[in-house]
Amino acid sequence: MSMLQSLLGHANYIAIIVLMMGGLFIVFSRANLIKRMIGLSVFQTSVGLFYISLGKVAGGTAPIELDASSRAGRELASHLDPAYVAGYGVDGVVYSNPLPHVLILTAIVVGVATLAVGLAIAVRIREAYGTVEASEIERMDLQSEEVLSGEPMVAAKSGGGDTP
Amino acid sequence: MDFATPFDINTAINLGLLGILLAILGGIITTRSLLAAILLMSVYSLVSVVWLVIMDAVDVAFTEAVVGAGISTIVLLGAILLTRSEALHIKWQDVIGPAAAVLATGALLLYAAIDLPALGDPSSPANAYVGRLYIEHTPHEIGVPNIVTAVLSSYRGFDTLGETTVIFAAGIAVTIMLGFGERSLSDLPADVRAPNFDNLAESDHHVILRVAAKMLAPVTILYALYVQFHGDLGAGGGFQAGVVVAVAVILHALVFGLRDTMHAIRPEVTRGVSAVGVLIYAGVGVIGMLNGGVFLDYDHLFPVAFESGLPGSHLSGGHHHWGQHFGIMFIELGVLATVSSTLITVFYAFAGRSSDAEVDIHAAHAPPAADAPMRASGAAKGGAGA
Numbered sequence: 198m199s200m201l202q203s204l205l206g207h208a209n210y211i212a213i214i215v216l217m218m219g220g221l222f223i224v225f226s227r228a229n230l231i232k233r234m235i236g237l238s239v240f241q242t243s244v245g246l247f248y249i250s251l252g253k254v255a256g257g258t259a260p261i262e263l264d265a266s267s268r269a270g271r272e273l274a275s276h277l278d279p280a281y282v283a284g285y286g287v288d289g290v291v292y293s294n295p296l297p298h299v300l301i302l303t304a305i306v307v308g309v310a311t312l313a314v315g316l317a318i319a320v321r322i323r324e325a326y327g328t329v330e331a332s333e334i335e336r337m338d339l340q341s342e343e344v345l346s347g348e349p350m351v352a353a354k355s356g357g358g359d360t361p
Numbered sequence: 362m363d364f365a366t367p368f369d370i371n372t373a374i375n376l377g378l379l380g381i382l383l384a385i386l387g388g389i390i391t392t393r394s395l396l397a398a399i400l401l402m403s404v405y406s407l408v409s410v411v412w413l414v415i416m417d418a419v420d421v422a423f424t425e426a427v428v429g430a431g432i433s434t435i436v437l438l439g440a441i442l443l444t445r446s447e448a449l450h451i452k453w454q455d456v457i458g459p460a461a462a463v464l465a466t467g468a469l470l471l472y473a474a475i476d477l478p479a480l481g482d483p484s485s486p487a488n489a490y491v492g493r494l495y496i497e498h499t500p501h502e503i504g505v506p507n508i509v510t511a512v513l514s515s516y517r518g519f520d521t522l523g524e525t526t527v528i529f530a531a532g533i534a535v536t537i538m539l540g541f542g543e544r545s546l547s548d549l550p551a552d553v554r555a556p557n558f559d560n561l562a563e564s565d566h567h568v569i570l571r572v573a574a575k576m577l578a579p580v581t582i583l584y585a586l587y588v589q590f591h592g593d594l595g596a597g598g599g600f601q602a603g604v605v606v607a608v609a610v611i612l613h614a615l616v617f618g619l620r621d622t623m624h625a626i627r628p629e630v631t632r633g634v635s636a637v638g639v640l641i642y643a644g645v646g647v648i649g650m651l652n653g654g655v656f657l658d659y660d661h662l663f664p665v666a667f668e669s670g671l672p673g674s675h676l677s678g679g680h681h682h683w684g685q686h687f688g689i690m691f692i693e694l695g696v697l698a699t700v701s702s703t704l705i706t707v708f709y710a711f712a713g714r715s716s717d718a719e720v721d722i723h724a725a726h727a728p729p730a731a732d733a734p735m736r737a738s739g740a741a742k743g744g745a746g747a
Contacts, residue, residue, distance in 0.1 A: 206366040206479025212379040218467040219386040225459030229448035231440055235398050249418045254488055255367055255481030259417045262506035285483035287496045293417035294492030295508040303524040305424045306600045309433050310531030313707045316440035317538040323444040330449050
């Protein structure tokens with residue numbers, strides 16, 4: 198098998214790995230929590246693309262039962278070698294693998310649910326710290342309590358003069 | 362490994378779309394504007410939808426279209442509304458470490474990818490065994506044309522029950538953190554209420570939007586029902602339909618204001634329905650157990666004597682698997698209920714939070730407001746206590 202042919206067969210995986218790493222890079226390098234969630238989304242979508250790539254069968258159709266003798270079925274088979282259809286098809290129709298589709302379909306919906314949870318945490322962090330930048334949050338955590346304090350602590354400090 | 366990926370029009374489009382995805386990702390990485398990043402993310406999802414259709418994953422494409430490009434974008438926009446819309450500038454020194462880690466991981470993955478079967482190989486381990494088995498067995502075991510639906514709701518029904526529960530749990534987690542957004546329902550004067558969602562409705566500039574949305578919302582719900590009940594035959598099902606229902610409600614909220622939508626579809630109803638959905642799903646499983654099968658075994662959804670009496674039943678020589686048909690229909694209804702109402706609840710939580718935040722800001726900046734002195738003294742007390 199030629200190098201070029203092998204590259205063509207694996208080009209999807211290469212592109213998807215770059216996409217995944219791009220998402221991971223956003224998660225690692227960006228301090229903004231919302232941006233990190235976007236990076237996580239990219240990463241997750243790319244894993245989905247990877248699964249779907251694995252489930253693709255050359256010359257196949259969507260895994261929805263098709264009558265081989267129908268017009269669409271004959272049309273589909275006409276592009277393929279009869280021996281290939283006989284070997285890999287079911288009842289004369291070649292389908293792509295439905296299993297990765299099932300796994301990724303539910304993963305996408307679970308993904309939006311977890312994205313919502315992550316963003317809710319980010320919103321609460323913003324309300325507590327006034328920022329969603331991880332670097333600023335870290336700095337605030339490291340600073341002493343007095344400097345960290347907003348209005349409530351200032352009030353406590355001014356009130357603190359009265360208490361012995 | 363004698364299979365060679367054919368270079369046909371599908372492969373070419375596939376590679377072209379992946380190239381577009383890479384370009385969009387570059388944009389997401391480099392932009393500092395979060396709004397731009399979110400919109401690019403939405404475009405990324407839409408392009409991947411086209412790619413998924415090319416790869417025969419029509420059900421996944423449908424889900425990605427409604428979830429990735431639709432709901433995710435709305436939730437992200439809701440979040441930047443509550444936080445900020447611009448990320449800080451990143452120093453180049455801070456990027457070296459992550460870049461090195463990512464390059465190393467990527468190199469390892471690329472090295473591992475050499476051994477993967479070529480794209481489209483029909484005899485690869487993933488495609489030759491269990492995937493093929495589902496395709497071969499679905500017509501005479503389940504009897505629904507859409508094999509993805511058959512695997513999703515019957516063969517792997519237990520998985521899907523878990524995923525439905527995860528969505529429900531995520532809804533609970535969001536509401537624990539952000540509340541139910543019910544403050545939007547309180548009778549605050551208009552100028553105190555949220556300027557983002559509610560003022561839209563009060564502005565006269567949106568007459569066309571309002572008329573269009575009023576007509577679109579019922580049609581969208583109707584479409585969701587079509588997606589729901591057509592899921593056995595073509596792309597669609599409970600997950601997609603649930604998201605479409607949620608989109609119809611969110612559209613209503615965006616145009617008519619959160620308050621009106623919350624009066625129409627009460628938050629306590631949506632949170633109740635999202636629990637009921639999981640209950641319906643698990644209940645169908647228990648009914649199978651009561652009739653002598655195992656959990657989620659739809660072949661025992663009806664007692665044998667009853668099912669063999671139904672017209673065309675496979676038990677009496679026909680080809681209809683009534684237990685499977687009704688089992689799938691019921692659990693898909695459970696999925697629809699949970700997904701739609703959880704997403705609506707999450708939207709209420711984010712959108713209602715913005716109303717809360719605006720009210721707080723208003724109260725903090727306007728001492729005459731009724732509850733402002735109380736809040737201030739409460740904060741001072743809290744601070745003194747700490």
